[in-house]
Structure formats: C-alpha cells, structure tokens
C-alpha cells in the first residue's frame with residue numbers, strides 16, 4: 001500500500017478517537033478517507049471545541065477537553081485511535097501509548113502521524129532547529145513541548161508500548177518548497193521569544209535565534225519529513 005488514504009479506504013473505522021486533535025485536521029482526513037466510521041471523538045488538553053466541530057462536520061462528532069492521561073482512567077472503547085503531530089507534545093508518551101490498550105477495542109488500530117528529525121535536507125534542518133528553539137521556550141513557559149523525535153525514537157516508543165507496525169508510510173518531503181527569509185517560521189520563533197521574554201531574551205536564546213534567522217535567509221526553511229504508522233497491539 002502506497003499511502004494512508006489507500007489504507008483508509010480499506011477500513012471500517014468504527015469509533016474513532018483523535019488524541020491531541022487540535023483543530024481537527026487529522027480527524028478530518030480520517031473521516032474523509034475511511035470506508036466508514038461510527039463516531040469521532042476529538043480530545044485535546046486545550047479547548048479547541050469550536051474549531052474542531054467546525055472542521056470535522058461528519059456524523060456523531062464529539063469534542064472532549066482533557067489531558068489524555070486523565071481520559072485513559074475512564075471507561076471508553078475505540079476502534080481507530082490516532083495521534084497526529086503530537087507525540088512530542090505528550091509528557092510520558094511511552095506510558096500513554098502503552099496505556100491506550102485499555103481503551104482499544106479488539107482489532108483496534110493506533111495510527112501515529114509524526115514529523116521526524118533525522119535524514120533531513122539543509123532547509124529541513126533549519127526547520128528542525130527553529131522548532132527545537134520554540135519547544136524549549138514553551139517548556140520554559142510551562143507547556144510540555146519537546147524537539148522532534150528521530151524515527152528510531154518513535155519506533156522505540158511503539159515497540160515499548162507493545163504495538164506492532166502493520167503499515168508504514170513515509171513522506172520525506174525532500175522536494176518541499178524552500179521558504180527563504182526572516183519571516184515565516186523564523187518569524188514565528190521570534191513571536192514566541194517575545195511572549196516568553198517580554199523584557200528581552202537572555203543572550204543564549206538571542207544568539208541561537210540570530211543564527212537561525214541567518215540560516216533561514218541563506219539556506220531557507222522547509223516542511224519536515226513525516227512518518228505515518230498504522231499499528232496494532234501484539
């Protein structure tokens with residue numbers, strides 16, 4: 001199978017849980033791609049209810065505002081569980097992937113969709129480093145956010161959780177358009193610095209930001225590679 005969409009066409013999705021759903025971009029992809037589904041629950045620690053419900057306009061759609069670790073203590077059952085671009089936002093991600101088993105129905109799949117941090121082109125390396133700076137600033141502001149994981153890290157979490165990969169799709173994005181200049185993603189890092197340090201950033205942060213801005217101008221910034229793994233518990 002060549003793509004996630006090709007896989008989704010073959011699957012009756014049943015009850016879907018999209019963890020750390022944000023505004024619902026990935027849940028929307030599932031709803032549009034699956035052969036069928038019964039219900040969709042989007043869960044996020046932030047209140048993204050309005051955005052999620054506006055984007056995922058299928059049938060039987062619910063939004064739950066909760067940290068995933070708390071939700072796992074409840075009595076729930078899902079057939080398709082997804083985590084998109086959020087492994088690096090989840091504290092204790094290995095434990096969470098292991099404990100999801102408690103809310104996974106028999107024959108459930110866990111779909112992991114995550115950018116990765118190895119085998120990068122130079123513009124992707126700029127993106128990785130800017131993202132790492134943003135993640136470090138968020139951590140300092142009390143929000144759990146890590147730099148991107150490598151493919152080895154991600155496979156390590158999966159194996160440690162007792163999951164087996166049934167289908168893997170890789171999007172290296174090595175021909176992605178390159179954005180050159182100090183705005184765009186580099187500008188976003190600048191905004192996060194301004195939020196984190198309204199009275200001026202410490203020297204190490206400013207130095208790193210200046211390095212990355214110069215890199216964004218000279219080498220550019222490009223979309224990171226992404227892996228999608230369809231997994232099931234052993």
Ligand SMILES: C[S@@+](CC[C@H](N)C(=O)[O-])C[C@H]1O[C@@H](n2cnc3c(N)ncnc32)[C@H](O)[C@@H]1O
Pocket residue numbers: 019020021022023024025026043044045046066067068069083084085086089090091
């Ligand atoms: C980069 S966004 C990904 C959004 C969406 N899944 C997507 O692919 O577009 C990461 C999301 O993780 C959420 N998040 C962070 N920690 C969480 C937690 N412990 N439980 C649930 N959601 C969490 C954030 O609020 C944020 O919406």
